[in-house]
Amino acid sequence: MSKNQSIVEVVMKKKDKLTDSGEKEKVIKTNGAMIVRIPDFKKGGGLVPVIVVEKKTKHVLMLAYTREKEFWETFFTHEVVLYSRSRKKRWKKGEEKSGNVLRVHEIFLDCDGDTLLYIVTQTNPDAGACHTGSPTCFSPIITSALEQMRNTTFKIIPV
Numbered sequence: 469m470s471k472n473q474s475i476v477e478v479v480m481k482k483k484d485k486l487t488d489s490g491e492k493e494k495v496i497k498t499n500g501a502m503i504v505r506i507p508d509f510k511k512g513g514g515l516v517p518v519i520v521v522e523k524k525t526k527h528v529l530m531l532a533y534t535r536e537k538e539f540w541e542t543f544f545t546h547e548v549v550l551y552s553r554s555r556k557k558r559w560k561k562g563e564e565k566s567g568n569v570l571r572v573h574e575i576f577l578d579c580d581g582d583t584l585l586y587i588v589t590q591t592n593p594d595a596g597a598c599h600t601g602s603p604t605c606f607s608p609i610i611t612s613a614l615e616q617m618r619n620t621t622f623k624i625i626p627v
Contacts, residue, residue, distance in 0.1 A: 504543075508581040509536045515551060518584045520597070523573050529597035530605040532559075534584065546572045548586060566595035 507516045515533040522529055532550040534542065538558055541549040548570035552559040562569035569591045576585040590597060598605040 511582045520586045568592040568595040
């Protein structure tokens with residue numbers, strides 16, 4: 469290994485801690501005195517949704533899923549690794565076609581521990597974040613429809 473390469477050495481100790489509600493919460497303590505809450509992979513049948521947001525623009529790039537294995541790979545490599553539900557396999561963004569690897573700056577876990585938020589920078593944004601080549605997996609179809617219907621009044625009817 470060269471001097472420019474680095475290895476993240478982590479001493480992990482899994483510990484069950486009781487929360488205020490009496491539930492057990494898994495906590496991992498690393499040798500850097502950092503405490504990380506672990507996503508609840510059991511709740512979603514082994515998968516946790518991941519919202520991916522571009523750091524500079526604050527645009528939501530995609531909603532994807534991760535398993536525990538891919539989560540830890542993302543955590544340690546700082547590059548987004550997900551799980552493709554359609555192909556049923558590991559999926560590292562940018563590895564196969566686009567070259568648009570997503571570098572992770574921050575990872576957030578929601579209050580329930582069952583949804584992740586990755587704040588990322590794209591290495592090749594011109595390739596697009598979506599597998600279709602679009603900048604984002606979301607398109608403004610509702611906004612476009614409303615703009616085309618300028619003189620239309622919309623009512624929200626409770627169901």
